[in-house]
Amino acid sequence: MKLITRNTDYALRALCHLAKQDKVVTAPELVRALGVPHPFMRKILQRLSQEKILKSYKGQGGGFKLNKPAEEIYLMRIMRIFQGNVGLNGCFLKKDICPNKGRCVLRKKIHAIEDSVYKQLREINIAVLI
Amino acid sequence: MKLITRNTDYALRALCHLAKQDKVVTAPELVRALGVPHPFMRKILQRLSQEKILKSYKGQGGGFKLNKPAEEIYLMRIMRIFQGNVGLNGCFLKKDICPNKGRCVLRKKIHAIEDSVYKQLREINIAVLI
DNA sequence: GACAAAAGATACTAATATGGTATCATTAAA
DNA sequence: TTTAATGATACCATATTAGTATCTTTTGTC
Numbered sequence A, B: 001m002k003l004i005t006r007n008t009d010y011a012l013r014a015l016c017h018l019a020k021q022d023k024v025v026t027a028p029e030l031v032r033a034l035g036v037p038h039p040f041m042r043k044i045l046q047r048l049s050q051e052k053i054l055k056s057y058k059g060q061g062g063g064f065k066l067n068k069p070a071e072e073i074y075l076m077r078i079m080r081i082f083q084g085n086v087g088l089n090g091c092f093l094k095k096d097i098c099p100n101k102g103r104c105v106l107r108k109k110i111h112a113i114e115d116s117v118y119k120q121l122r123e124i125n126i127a128v129l130i
Numbered sequence C: 001g002a003c004a005a006a007a008g009a010t011a012c013t014a015a016t017a018t019g020g021t022a023t024c025a026t027t028a029a030a
Numbered sequence D: 001t002t003t004a005a006t007g008a009t010a011c012c013a014t015a016t017t018a019g020t021a022t023c024t025t026t027t028g029t030c
Helices: A006-021 A027-034 A038-050 A075-083 A105-121 B006-021 B027-034 B038-050 B075-083 B105-121
Strands: A054-057 A063-066 B054-057 B063-066
Touching (some): A006 A027, A027 A038, A027 A063, A038 A075, A075 A105, A105 B105, B006 B063, B027 B038, B027 B063, B075 B105
Antiparallel strands (some): A054 A063, B054 B063
């Protein structure tokens, strides 16, 4: 089980790098700095700029930079972009089969764990990471 | 991301069912009770008895029952059986690429979250779930 | 002893998610 | 006009999880 996937991990590294530079940086530069495959990095950067996390500049001399302060870029946001909704589990039995959905102890326990994870994740942003 | 997979989920349900019954129960009975596909359930039960969580009885009139008290069957154990080692992430960059493994803030944060998850998971056993 | 009903062992297939590549179009500075 | 960048999009590869199929072994019952 992975809390954080490669996508997210690479995205975070790229964002940290950009946060430190505070200038327009090209994909090839990020690739060199981080050692991530070029086309994969590009895909990640594209996604981040679609999501307005990054601002992109096309054409020669173009590249990417952060679209908002590092303090306002939260880990949870990045995880949601690359991993979808971050939930620890769902109930695998259909409602009509599982007779005690409301009373299911496991469900409640997992939810409690989930809450504590969220709480901790919410406090992480790019500024914290650099 | 799933903390608990289907395998584990079904295993837990089967174990809870067995804990409540306290007698030898056949795979077909569990299938009826839980609505899980027969061959899949059997595979899970086989695994649980290989791991000495269940005791099995072959031949006509055979089946499965718990091999130890419900209080001693921990969720973590079941998760490890079906999901391998339960870790929230690894560092995706190789050590020689990632220059600041020791100082990596993300790594530390994830570890802290992991610890709190473990702490909560360790308190869950079959007795708690029924 | 034959039969039936159970689990044991094992190999295979299917679905899904993740990771990664390739290609062509568009933009804009030099 | 060329070149170096991103945008869009379609595709392929791999690993994990989910699920099936089949044959063997055991054991109670008639």
